[in-house]
Amino acid sequence: MKNNITRLFVENQLDIDSSILLSHSQSHYLMNVMRKQIKDHIKVFNGKDGEWLSEIIHYNKKLGVEISLKEKLRKQENLPELWLIFTPIKQSRLHFILEKSAELGVTKMFPILTSRTVISNINLEKSKLVLVEAAEQSNRLDIPVIYNLQKLDTLISNWNPDNKIVLCNESETHIHIRNIIHKLDKDICTIMIGPEGGFTSQELDYLGKLPFLYSVSLGAQILRSETAAISSLACIQMMRK
Amino acid sequence: MKNNITRLFVENQLDIDSSILLSHSQSHYLMNVMRKQIKDHIKVFNGKDGEWLSEIIHYNKKLGVEISLKEKLRKQENLPELWLIFTPIKQSRLHFILEKSAELGVTKMFPILTSRTVISNINLEKSKLVLVEAAEQSNRLDIPVIYNLQKLDTLISNWNPDNKIVLCNESETHIHIRNIIHKLDKDICTIMIGPEGGFTSQELDYLGKLPFLYSVSLGAQILRSETAAISSLACIQMMRK
Structure with missing residues (x-):
């Protein structure tokens, strides 16, 4: 299935209800390139804690985009080594x-x-x-x-x-x-x-x-x-x- | 094996001892980019008559490069259709x-x-x-x-x-x-x-x-x-x- 929700890699730990401040380049990408709005959903992953659905809760040009984690969508699964x-x-x-x-x-x-x-x-x-x-x-x-x-x-x-x-x-x-x-x-x-x-x-x-x-x-x-x-x-x- | 002799596709019929005048862009490529000289060898193919070893016999800036066909190197073989x-x-x-x-x-x-x-x-x-x-x-x-x-x-x-x-x-x-x-x-x-x-x-x-x-x-x-x-x-x- 075509995956239409934007996915971002973050360095932060991912846990239910925690919030994350995205980097400037990611914030710019979301708000100016992808034209996202407050309450829009994105997916995040960090290579350890699986994939999470999250919601954009704040945006401030100086600070960037803040997201809140809503739901774990996929468990972390490691690909076979290649x-x-x-x-x-x-x-x-x-x-x-x-x-x-x-x-x-x-x-x-x-x-x-x-x-x-x-x-x-x-x-x-x-x-x-x-x-x-x-x-x-x-x-x-x-x-x-x-x-x-x-x-x-x-x-x-x-x-x-x-x-x-x-x-x-x-x-x-x-x-x-x-x-x-x-x-x-x-x-x-x-x-x-x-x-x-x-x-x-x-x-x-x-x-x-x-x-x-x-x-x-x-x-x-x-x-x-x-x-x-x-x-x-x-x-x-x-x-x- | 790494193939180090320049290969060119030509539209002409390919036959022993025949000579071919290459296009301006091919002539420019051979003499100015690849820095070939008179008597240097190149390979040519036309999609029908196999691959031929040829020799650069003349070069004139206006007319381009003339090559002479020396030896058939490979018979034409068609790839399986894909x-x-x-x-x-x-x-x-x-x-x-x-x-x-x-x-x-x-x-x-x-x-x-x-x-x-x-x-x-x-x-x-x-x-x-x-x-x-x-x-x-x-x-x-x-x-x-x-x-x-x-x-x-x-x-x-x-x-x-x-x-x-x-x-x-x-x-x-x-x-x-x-x-x-x-x-x-x-x-x-x-x-x-x-x-x-x-x-x-x-x-x-x-x-x-x-x-x-x-x-x-x-x-x-x-x-x-x-x-x-x-x-x-x-x-x-x-x-x-």
């Missing part, structure tokens, strides 16, 4: 990876630096805003966590080997992703996507030797990084649920 | 649907008008450019065909009932897309995606009665139109190949 390891790419396509990852139920995101990573930084604050907005829109009850940028080998050397990594590898010709989905632990699964220029052969050798990593093909077409990420995430989610 | 029915959405997200559809092997695209379609036109010329560029990048040997915008009921009244439509329907709760994939004819399959505001209940009633249409869910999350399109296309392709 992690994504990716490399920074240019802004609009990165935005796309973040937004679609949130829509497709990714729970943790690990940006990494590889030899061919062209863009060597990531704006975590902006990235978090994109993730929050996408989570609000897509009806999830939590926000994906995004970690600091780190080197590929730092990430791998600290990796828990129980957590299997599915490496989407353009040079893989034998094993298609559909052939390994049944092997993945249902509790946790991680997709790894390379940079636009691909991993170097040294990196692929290094990754290929890891006992907790499956190298897979996504088919004959050459996919851009963000297409590979979204396609593989969608496939994993489809087979899981 | 069609997409979608509604126009705002520019950047539409661009995304077009680009990702081409990458994911869509062969025909049908933009439609529904009651809640907000954007009531589509720039076919621009759309074709996006499709060509994405096909060049993704290693396909053909270009997806995009049809004129038409009304939902016009499209449906002319539909061949042998061609099954998979309607990605937010209000569907019983049948998940994974449960009907095995029922689809391998020769042809069509995904249908609604506008941002969803189909109206009248439209869903009308569509629900069609014997050649399966209404399916993509899961609990609310997906944007373009995410629904890409996810469902990726899932169909994954199960097919």
Whole structure:
């Protein structure tokens, strides 16, 4: 069902009859963009206490919007763990990876630096805003966590080997992703996507030797990084649920 | 394998030792953007005669780049038919649907008008450019065909009932897309995606009665139109190949 009531992520604890003062940007969004009125309803969630129906009870330009919590609509439910390891790419396509990852139920995101990573930084604050907005829109009850940028080998050397990594590898010709989905632990699964220029052969050798990593093909077409990420995430989610 | 030789789509017939004068925009792209030189190689395809290795033999600012065909690299192979029915959405997200559809092997695209379609036109010329560029990048040997915008009921009244439509329907709760994939004819399959505001209940009633249409869910999350399109296309392709 199309969800027409505005949903907002808040940091506050959520409890019956408590009231919350929203941030300036959220207040502006509600009153000036969405043109809400006093007594209008919105939904809020904080990633811990489920989803609540609330009512706008005050609005003051300086202080912002105050809401009162009315009714718990949904219990907190955690999504099955689905992690994504990716490399920074240019802004609009990165935005796309973040937004679609949130829509497709990714729970943790690990940006990494590889030899061919062209863009060597990531704006975590902006990235978090994109993730929050996408989570609000897509009806999830939590926000994906995004970690600091780190080197590929730092990430791998600290990796828990129980957590299997599915490496989407353009040079893989034998094993298609559909052939390994049944092997993945249902509790946790991680997709790894390379940079636009691909991993170097040294990196692929290094990754290929890891006992907790499956190298897979996504088919004959050459996919851009963000297409590979979204396609593989969608496939994993489809087979899981 | 990463494909590093520039690929271009041309309208000309392709045959051994024939030479082709490229368009001004292609010539500009090769010489000024990609900084190619005389004797450099590029690949060309026309959607009919496979893929050819060619060499740049002349360049003249007024006339453009002339190439000579050297060797047929791949035979023409047609992708399995995969069609997409979608509604126009705002520019950047539409661009995304077009680009990702081409990458994911869509062969025909049908933009439609529904009651809640907000954007009531589509720039076919621009759309074709996006499709060509994405096909060049993704290693396909053909270009997806995009049809004129038409009304939902016009499209449906002319539909061949042998061609099954998979309607990605937010209000569907019983049948998940994974449960009907095995029922689809391998020769042809069509995904249908609604506008941002969803189909109206009248439209869903009308569509629900069609014997050649399966209404399916993509899961609990609310997906944007373009995410629904890409996810469902990726899932169909994954199960097919």
